[in-house]
Amino acid sequence: MQLNLKTTLALISSLLLITACGGGSGNSSGSGGSGGTGGGTPAAPSWTAGQFLDESQFKNFCVAPRSGADPFNGGVYPDKAGTAMHEKMWLRSWNNRTYLWYKEVADLDPTSYGIPAYFNLLKTTAVTDSGVAKDQFHFTQNTADYLQQSQSGVSSGYGIEWSVGSTRVPRSFVVAYTEPNSPAALAGVKRGDFLLEVNGVNFVNDSSNSGVDAINAALFPANSGEQHRFKFRTVANTEVSYQLRSADVTSSPVQNAKVINSEAGPVGYFQFNSYIVPAQQQLINAVKLFRDAAISELVVDLRYNGGGLLALAGQLGYMVTGPDIIQNRFFERLQFNDKYPNTNPVTGASLSPTPFYNREINYESGTLSSTVLPNLNLSRIYVLTTENTCSASEAFMNGLRGIDVEVIQIGGKTCGKPYGFYPTDNCGTTYFTIQFSGINSKGFGDYADGFKPTTAPVFAADVKGCAAADDFSKQLGDPAEGMLETALHYIETDSCLTSTGSGISSAVGSLSGIGATLSGSAAASGPAVRNPAEKPLTNTIRVPVKDQQE
Template identity: 45%
Template sequence: MFNALKKPMASSAFICSLILVGCGGSGSSDSDVIASEDITWTQGVFEPSSKFDQQCQALNEKHWLRAWSHETYLWYDEIVDRDPALTEGVLNYFALLKTENTTDSGAKKDNFHSSLPTAEWQAQSQSGQSFGYGFKLRLISAGAPRQGIISYTEPNSPASNLNLGRGLEVIEVDGVDFVNATTQAEVDILNAGLFPSESGKVTSFVFRDINTSEIREVSMTAQTITGQAVSNVKTFADGEVGYFQFNRHNAVAEKPLYDAFNSLAASNVKDLIIDMRYNPGGFLQMASQVAYMVAGESNTSGKIFEQTIFNDQHPTFNPITGERLEPVQFTNEFLGFADNPAITPGTSLPSLNLERVFVLTTDSTCSASEAVINGLRGANIEVIQIGETTCGKPYGFYPTDNCDTTYFSIQFTGVNNKGFGEYADGFSPQNSNDSEFQPVKIPGCAIADDFTHQLGDENEAMLSAALSYRENGRCPVATSTVSEQGFAPATYNDTPQVRDIRTSTLLQQSKILKQ
């Protein structure tokens, strides 16, 4: 998703700080701003958001948010209409402009409502940059007794420079027992250390290698990390099976995806395994590109990738662009998400022309990644899921700037070529035993994340199961969240939780449309 109502932004991908921030300098001149004494509120009566657009005084901004939310929010009729003048702070008021309802399984309908300074948003979405140490943490259990394990590290980062890698379990952060800490004050230290919000923070860690039990004590300084969106491009089975790790649908992923599919097409692979186990989502159009490069022209011709559906006030026209509603097609060309694309937009994409694909998943596989699964299934491409139940995020938005703040508010859901789009509890392999929720079951094998092997190692449990299933169509014994290695399923109990609630992280878990 990209910008909204008025001004398209450079491109984008990732949720809510309740920090009070001042307006920037891009708003209207003083002569254009409606005086606060001339602004009135009547419950249930809404003026056009354009009346308050880019008027950078607090009350005007809040009235813009109120009107804009009523116009575009997917569940606009579930927002409690409150007088903007009675809530202190623009972002505090924005936090109220969402549904508090839950899905049938009891989960919150909207976990993505948030904002970022526009400059920060543009930097994140264009470059894939975030603050941290360069390791991806998989939380097995968020409450005591906790377990968190490094799933992979980014190249040229503090973590990789210290030879930290997959399979290191967190034992201690800044002197606090990661596993057993029970007070909120201790967990605040854990969260601040594990998920820094700015460069320069120095944090001490104690890790234990789950394979050797070796203890590692290190200190790292948080810095701006540029994530590698695509990696581990390789083949197996004498070149017949292609594989790559796909970590995020952001602007900088387009070129390496193009290169990966070109390489695999040149190798004439007959099957493909896409490792999206840690891919939280991003651009929906990029998901359509990936699906096209898997299936090719003959398998997608005349079919849609996803039909976007807005709230019931907008059955015919897109409330963001003003254009007649048209489905997202299987995209067969390079779009140029980045500011200075390495390939000319409009260049034809390569394709493998496959009628099936294997996808490796966990509960970190979200949104645009799930759209790849749903879009391909809608086009009668067989999707074989190996791994764990996905997170269940069928919703999306257009990032929208007003007064140098970019807002993210759920604006649409979508359905595939067969009219299906209800996977709020995720997709799950057919032999999984997920009784708490109601995921959509599809062919494949329930396999726990295997931290004892590196990603891309054919002995790693998910990849090994995919290769085996390709040969004989059978699954190994179902596992969940690495239970046979002694790890408990992901839990959220009554003790204070370790969670990454940074806007940059949560925003990655939704579909983003680019105008």
């Protein structure tokens, strides 16, 4: 028997033009106008408060239709000539049908708004118990960029993952890690390097619009092959400069897999950065390494993992534990808005839980292979977390807690995203709007304010463990790095370290040498540079997967 994962978000080689029953890309009668085959642009549809026409009447009617062959989905683009109002009315109907909190969205006349501005209004304004926005995950991405990154792990740049302290003066960007064999890694850029200048512009203090434009142009190169100069202050408090040439960088989501000898026995460790397709084989290789070494404990470093494929999170859950511990319990159950209590609004299928997938997945065809995944049979794991630990990473923690695996959390509070979405393309833009929440096998999923490590858990989202700073003075995977050091100490003593590593201060060296305007009137002023940490894939995407028995 084969399980067909006809998924939902195209696991992942199709163009993700997914609609639920009653939807689709065809054209119905009504104010959407006729298709684009007549050689003209149809009249713009009009808005009527409280009246939501079928989204299919507006889908693929575009201000700037794409043409020619679709390199990701095969065939040709479905776009037809349309107006901005077509695109906005599609957003309005689609969002009203599928958005988890659609009742909390004001029905504003889209006429006077641009398309991006209008989409930004199609979300709740409610806040969590801690006072932060309930929906912090409403965004868009160019469809071609999204598909390239999610399918192959390729993105343009230098291969630097930044830890962002501030995007306004005095700005603070520290190198968190570099991708192997990337332009940055080959040039010698290292974790802990603090950015000082970009093409001669003072990165920390320049508040001019021209300076910010120059910084953004270099940080986010439009094309491969661009050369830009970066000056850093190292952990050793020296200044270094590099001429970096942008390239299409392939992400290595699993890094530094190793076995560390401890007084408690061999400990497995790996850095896991993103739940994307290439991670599957890399995770399998790491688990086989740990299995062959007969590790007694496992540390999963999720400090920079913003999420990704929910199916892959279920696979990792299986590989950490195994069938004897899982005992046929599910990984996560998805819950949609009250219009869809029993069916998935995107696929139209009956709702069923996401399992702990026990076999390899062919993410191109959406099928489970016959190859059973290796497993470690562990009933306890250690996870390293920060506020950048999000989405599928939190679902991984929650799913394991749902089957009574002891999760020890080391680091900081996670981002708080028990929600997900089906990225949906229209006219070359992929839209992400929250469409479901997830609960574990015990029915828990209320961690909108994040999981918090504590020595004395009180609330349901409190997790036994230790607070620890992200220590930029050491490389990731170094047993002396603060968070990993804390985990190893806990493994050996069942207690937290009273002090760890050197913390972020070691990453910036002596700030007095950066410039005289680090404080005072220049603080928190001027225009902000773009935030490279706000990458849609790594910070927000969770891909739910539906399995059918055939």
